[in-house]
Amino acid sequence: MNITVRQEGAALVARLDAAVAIQFKDRMREIAAGAPDRVILDLSRVEFLDSSGLGAVIAVMKMLGPERRLELAALGPAVERVVRLTRMDTVFTIHAEAP
Amino acid sequence: MPKPPEPPGARRHRIEACPEGVRTALGAIMAELGAGGLGDGARRDAEIVLAEVLTNIARHAYGGTGGPVRLALRVRGDGQAQCSVIDWGRAMPGGVLPAGTMPDPHGRPEGGFGWPLIRLLAAGVAYDRLGRRNRLRLRLRVA
Numbered sequence: 001m002n003i004t005v006r007q008e009g010a011a012l013v014a015r016l017d018a019a020v021a022i023q024f025k026d027r028m029r030e031i032a033a034g035a036p037d038r039v040i041l042d043l044s045r046v047e048f049l050d051s052s053g054l055g056a057v058i059a060v061m062k063m064l065g066p067e068r069r070l071e072l073a074a075l076g077p078a079v080e081r082v083v084r085l086t087r088m089d090t091v092f093t094i095h096a097e098a099p
Numbered sequence: 100m101p102k103p104p105e106p107p108g109a110r111r112h113r114i115e116a117c118p119e120g121v122r123t124a125l126g127a128i129m130a131e132l133g134a135g136g137l138g139d140g141a142r143r144d145a146e147i148v149l150a151e152v153l154t155n156i157a158r159h160a161y162g163g164t165g166g167p168v169r170l171a172l173r174v175r176g177d178g179q180a181q182c183s184v185i186d187w188g189r190a191m192p193g194g195v196l197p198a199g200t201m202p203d204p205h206g207r208p209e210g211g212f213g214w215p216l217i218r219l220l221a222a223g224v225a226y227d228r229l230g231r232r233n234r235l236r237l238r239l240r241v242a
Contacts, residue, residue, distance in 0.1 A: 018154045019118035050150040051212035059209050078143050085219055086212050087204040 016046050016053030016079075024053070028060045037068045042098035044074035049082045058088070073098040109171035109181075116157040116166045116186060125150055128172060132180065137239075144220040145180060145239040151213040152184055152235060160188025160233055179222060180239040185232050196226045 013020050032039070041057070043049075049057075061070040073095040075083060083089050110131055114124040125146055132142050149170075156168055169185045191197070199218035202208040217224060223238035 019122050055209040091204045
C-alpha cells in the first residue's frame with residue numbers, strides 16, 4: 001500500500017531570493033520536523049530563483065538529512081535555468097509537475 | 100569629483116544595497132528591458148546576472164551594512180545591453196574578479212554559484228577600482 005502524505009505549507013513566494021532565503025529555511029525547518037521520508041517541493045509559483053534561493057533549497061535538502069529525500073517539482077523557466085546551469089539537476093530528482 | 104563614465108544614453112538607477120533594494124531595482128530594470136525589446140530568454144538571464152551582481156555588492160562590498168549603488172543600463176542597437184554598476188564598498192579581493200568556477204553540485208554547496216552564473220550568462224564582464232569606487236561593466240546578450 002502506498003500512502004501519500006501531502007502537507008500544504010504556506011504558498012511558496014514568487015521570488016526565492018536573498019530577501020527571503022533565511023525565512024524560507026526557517027519555515028522549511030518547521031515543516032521538516034514532521035516530514036515523511038520523501039519531501040517534494042512544489043516550485044510552480046516561484047518565478048525567480050537566484051543563487052541565494054538555490055543555496056536555501058540545498059540547505060533544506062541537507063537539513064532533511066540522509067534518510068529523507070528532497071525532490072523538486074514544477075520548475076518554471078527561470079528556476080530551471082539556474083538549477084541546470086549550476087548542475088543541481090544532477091543532484092535533485094526533478095518532477096515535471098507537482099504530485 | 101569626476102563623474103564615473105557610463106554608457107551614453109543610459110537609464111540610471113540609484114539602488115540601496117540590501118535584499119529589498121535589489122528586488123525593487125530588478126523590478127524597475129526588468130520593466131525597462133522589456134520595453135527595450137529584449138526577448139524572454141535574454142531578460143531571464145539578465146535578471147539572474149544583475150541579481151547576483153547586486154546581491155554580491157550588498158553582501159561582500161558592503162558586508163551587509165547597506166550602501167549606495169549606481170547602475171546605468173543601455174540597450175544597444177546590436178541587441179546587447181551595456182551596463183555599469185558602481186559601489187563605494189570594499190574592493191574585490193586581490194583587485195580582480197573571482198574565477199567563477201562552478202562548485203561541484205555533488206558537494207551540495209550552499210553558496211559559490213554567483214560568479215559562475217554571472218560568467219556563464221553575461222556576454223562580457225570587466226572590473227576596475229576607480230579611487231574608492233568599484234565599477235563593474237557588463238554586457239548582457241539577447242536570446
